[in-house]
Amino acid sequence: MTVIDTDKPWTDTSRPPQERARALVAAMTLEQKIAQLHGSMETIDIYGISEEMGQAETAEEMDRLAAQIKIERHVAGIEELGIPRFRITNGPVGVGMGDGYPSPKATSLPMSIGLAAGFDPRLAHDYGDIIGSETASLGQHVLEGPGVCLHRLPTAGRNFEYFSEDPYLSGVMGVEVTRAIQDHDVIAMGKHYVVNDQENERFRTDVEVDEDVLRELYLLPFEMLVKDGDIAAIMSAYNRVRGTYATENRYTLTTILRQEWGFQGYVQSDFWSTRSAAASLGAGLDHEMPDAKWLNEDNVKAALADHSLEIGTIDRALVRRYTQMFRFGQFERPYDPQEIDAQGHGAISRRIGTEIAILLKNEDATLPLSKDTGRILVVGQRDFAGRACLGGGGSSRVDPLYTVDPVDGFRDVIEALGGSATVEGLVVEEDLSNLEAVSEAAAEADVVVAMVGIIATEGADRPDVSLPLGQDRIVEAAVAANPRTVVVLKDSSPVLMPWIDSVPAVLEAWNQGAEDGHAVADLLLGVVNPSGKVPTTYPRREEDVLAAGDPVRYPGTDEGEGWPTIRYTERHEVGYRWYQARGIEPLFPFGFGLSYTTFELSEVSVETGARPGTDPITVRATVANTGGVAGAEVVQVYVGLPAELGRPPRRLVGFAKVRVEPGASEQVEMVVDPAATHHPLSVWSDAAHAFVTPAGEYTLYIGTSSEDTPFRRSFTLTD
Structure with a gap:
């Protein structure tokens, strides 16, 4: 039986969530209200670290920096009011940086771009179900995802967190992920609102985009999250939108999101994207993360005193967030972390991973390989052939419960099939200093599996569409020594393939996550038949990409305002629309x-x-x-x-x-x-x-x- 404190009417679970939220806010002091407007992260030199993250060039560097700022991702509770510590975790691709140090371990899933390649809402729901379940098991209240920005550029650093170049496909997948997360009484948070389609200068860039383009492309998946997914929260972006920071943009945060779409949830800032107190709250921002750089007592009280901010605006922001917390029963839920079903969730991740891979080329039925092939050589750099490819770097990176490396996974599957094939691995150094060994080992193998790819990262865009670290030379050396060379791509965005005509088979496996070794082996050995489709067009040449040679489109130009301005002058011609409108033949088209x-x-x-x-x-x-x-x-x-x-x-x-x-x-x-x-x-x-x-x-x-x-x-x- 629920005991209701008559002095605290917000504890009455029979009342509607918004009514409870209003009652709670009415009982709070000004100081308590201000303390609830922001996160409570405490870290030494936090802003210096944040600035470094924006300049990080590798996933490893991003992870090293991120480890210094993941101490706490929460809002402090207020015991006398019954307000719980509000725990927030990142995670479009699994439960990433959560509240606590170190961050909790979770299932490392395939990347979102791969999930979109499944072209299957059922898979998206299964994916979101794992994320929601693990977020709840770890005692977290909010999962910062899904991400539904578009792949305007194949080089964008966070494409791995987003779904596709197509707004409808992105929206369908995002809605299913959202529903599944929220089925676990976890708040899902769509991001990054809006046109955060590149990482370069993300704290400063202004994006200029025509209204019809904004509505028909970039806003569309967010509209679907709100109207079809009933999403509880939205995260505002770093960049400016038509000259105004996304966190201060009343047109996007209030006019469109709330008045036109009917959004009932709350808006949180991306970490350190808040730029003001009164202007942000007035525009429609409700919550600053991860700390109180702007929404602190000094700033908020000063704004109230000069009437640039009204107490009603503060109340509105808190009511919006508390309404969602009451909606999902988060005030009544005790903090009681549970153990994650690592093997059970890993099995689902493996299944998802096999259903999202794309068979791009398969001459003479080279694939699937026989379990009795003979000698199989797995070759590539460490991140792709030497260990499980966990995917993108930055705040969304998951600390895995376990991993299955490529060679080990291959051997496991062959053994389970009762096969006689043997598998050996050769890790190529990043400086290609042992490239000659590739030729020697490949010549002695019956089949070579060259595993190459990309691990992109938050905070940095790729310099071009090519495979990094000279990996094309690995493929070329392998196929020159052994024509029976199969290429497995483990990437997070399309890449150029200058060797495509010389290899008989190419499998796009994506950054697979923890079950990499098993999932890829299942596909190569025919345990599972590939059924993925291209979610973002693969260009044939670097010059075919929409921004190639046009700094106005990317990375932007300084138009005398002191910051880079990017203009979406291609208008609706994004992704396959670009290729079809311009009559450009892609290497692999959307949907293939x-x-x-x-x-x-x-x-x-x-x-x-x-x-x-x-x-x-x-x-x-x-x-x-x-x-x-x-x-x-x-x-x-x-x-x-x-x-x-x-x-x-x-x-x-x-x-x-x-x-x-x-x-x-x-x-x-x-x-x-x-x-x-x-x-x-x-x-x-x-x-x-x-x-x-x-x-x-x-x-x-x-x-x-x-x-x-x-x-x-x-x-x-x-x-």
Whole structure:
């Protein structure tokens, strides 16, 4: 039986969360209110460390610096009011830096970009379920994720934390991750709001972007998080948006987020992104992290005294956060950390990892390898061939409960299959000083598996689209000595592949996390059939990237204001939209992915309803597995808007992943609802200040990638 303190009406769990929050705030002193507006991190020279993090060039350096500032990620509790210590953890890719020192160990999952490659909302829910479960088990209240900024640039340092170049795919995956996290009574926090699409000069950069571009691309996945995911919190970004810092931008934080979208949660700053007291709170920021650089007693009381800040604004900020805490029962939950099911969650992570890998090339059925292949040589630098590839550096990096290294995982799977193949590893030094050994060892092997990749990091963008540390030379040396060389990419963003014509098979495995060794071996040996699809276009050449040679687009230019300004002059032409609009042939297009089997699409039909443009559109297709093994295919639906609107040729509006046994067929159905949150048939109108669906001819493109859409159906909308 719940005991209610009549002097503390906010303890009455039968009352609505917002009502309880208002009662609590009404009982607080000014000093207590101010103490709850900010985090309570205490670290020596914290701002110096933060500045260094922004300049870190490697994941190792970022991790070294981050270790010095992860002592506490919380808001101090107030015992007499029953306010618990509010514990916050990072984690788009698993429970990262949490409250406590050292940070708690958790399951290291594959990167978010890989999850998007699964093109499967079910996988996203399973992924979020692990994160939510572990956050709750560790006694944390908030998980800072998912991240839904777009891959505008293939070189952006935090692409590994984000999903895709496509806003709809990013939104679908983000919504499922959000729902799964919040099912565990954990607050999910969408980030980084908004246009934090690069790390270079992230504390200073101003992003200038047209309103229709902002609405149709960069805001869209956030809109989906709010409207479809009922997300409890949003994290504001570091950068400026049209000249105003994201933490002080009333248009994005209040006009759009709250007044137009109906967001009921609270907004937290990214760490040290707050730039003011009164201006930030007035704009719609509710909580400063990780400390009280701005929302401290001196600043807040001074702002109240000169009336640049009102007490009602402070109350509003606290009510917003407490409402979400009451919503998820966090006031009533005792701090009682539990042990994580490391093996159980690891098994799920392994399954997810195998379902997100992309078979990019497979000449002469080189893959899968036989369990009795003979001598298999795994070669590559330490981070990719010598140990489990855990992924990106920075605040989201997970301290793993355990790891499975590549050679060990390979041997485990071969043994489980009863195979006779042997596996040996050769770690190549980062300076390539032992590159000659690669040629010698490769020549003696039956099969070479070259593992190469990228470990990107928060705080720094990649200098180019090439593999770093001369890794292309490892592939070239291996294939020159042994034509039966398979390349396994373990990266967090697309890379150039100058050797693509000389190798018979390429598997994109991503930064896999703890179960790297097992998951990659499962795929190479055919225990699992790859079914991932490209979530972000792979360029054929460096000069094909949208920002190549154009500093206005990136990294920005100083227009006389003292900071770099980036202008999104490409407008809607981002990702596959860029390549299609410009007639550029990519190396691997968005949505592309091979399989160990073959599929055939047939019986495609489109029903537009009695009122085209208003009624939901139903797309049906039959998927036949015409090969010899079970596999999964992703049917994709794109729409071409009326030409006079000036948009790129296609936008993704629907997809469905279907698993089919060999020789069998399955029906797939996708519904494109014009009224859906992602506005599939609409464009933003400045005049109407709303999404509108103009008259004209629309074309649906149905197929298995953005470039392979053999089925087309057109319909006309009239005024």
